[in-house]
Amino acid sequence: MLRKGLAIAVLGLALVGGPALAAGSQKEPRTADWSFSGPFGKFDRAQLQRGFKVYREVCAACHSMNLMSFRNLGQKGGPFYDPKYPNPNDNPYVKTIAKDFEVSDIDQETGDVVKRPATPADRFPNPYPNEAAARAGNGGALPPDFSTISKARMGGPNYIYSLLSGYSAPPAGLEVPNGQYYNPYMLGDVSAFWKGKGHAPPGGFIAMPPQLAADKVTFDDGTKSTIDQQALDVAVFLTWASEPKMEERKAFGVGAMVYLLILAGILYVSYRRIWRNVAH
Structure with missing residues (x-):
């Protein structure tokens, strides 16, 4: 009886309290054609270098990379290897x-x-001396560390790319709080600020204003510096920073699969030879 009562109570909460407990929503991130996708994918070195420049000239003013050392930039697979x-x-x-x-x-x-x-040998310096200073410089919001941001956010590089390039004017009827900015790719719940008709739009508020602008960063290889290109490149760099050994891991995995296939073939041939005169 107790289990039955608990089950009914949980079902009642799911039906009656569903809207109150519902999580926020966001626009599905755009999908880019990443060079490092798939088992044989590799990072584009020129894109990594452009992405580092975007981080250095734009992101590093607020976001730390506490796990990254300068020498990592020159290691095998790195932007300047x-x-x-x-x-x-x-x-x-x-x-x-x-x-x-x-x-x-x-x-x-x-x-x-x-x-x-x-x-x-030194790690990337933190732009702020402590957390209190970081919050004070950003209206109370704490800029996240970018060392593993690509793995820490669902959607990885697609999310970073979409968020940075996806700022848009808030829909008519949406009241944006002071010090906040609307972004459809930011996970959130804007229903409390929605005064328009119908359902509240997807997305959420973010304390970071739009950071990218056309020609804000000049690329050394002559690539046209659009908002979209800057967002793509820095997303690739942050993905590499989150997993700098990705190419080595993939190479090892492919080698291991080839070894296992050869071993399986040898074992099959050996089995057939050993048991060929034995009735089954």
């Missing part, structure tokens, strides 16, 4: 990039905190 420098710490391009940043260090003689040019 050069086979002449198997040790990424020796990569001159990586050294040049690192020197443009300053990191905190300790003076070994005085114990004071000092600033010095970064080296390939």
Whole structure:
């Protein structure tokens, strides 16, 4: 009787309380033709370099990448990998990039905190000294760390690409709170702010204003710098940062499958030979 009563109670909540407990909605992210998709996919090095430039010149002002070191940029599979420098710490391009940043260090003689040019071994510096400063600089919102953002968000690169390029004017009848921006690809529930007719539109509010603009970043390879291109490129870079060993993992997986197929063939031939004179 107790189980039956609980079942009825749960069913009642599902039917009566469904709308109150319903989660928010969002527009389905757009799907791009990613070069790294599939078992044989690889990152486009030129696109990784463009994506890093978008992160460096736009995103790095607010978003940290605490798990990323400068030398990762020069490792095998990275944006600036050069086979002449198997040790990424020796990569001159990586050294040049690192020197443009300053990191905190300790003076070994005085114990004071000092600033010095970064080296390939240093991690990307955080744009804010602490969480309180980050929130104060962004209207109370905490910019998420971008080290694994592609794996942390459902939809991965498609979500990042769609969100960054998908800002639009709010539909008529939607009241946007101060300090917030409407984005149809942002998961949320805007029903409390919907004054129009019919169902509330998909999407949600985000504290980050639109960050990309045409020609905001100049690409060294001459690629046209549209909002769509910038969003695509930075999505690829953040996907690589989330899984920098993806190409090696795929190569190992393909090799393992080939090995298993050969082993299966050898075992089948051996089985047939050993048991060929035995009645079954």
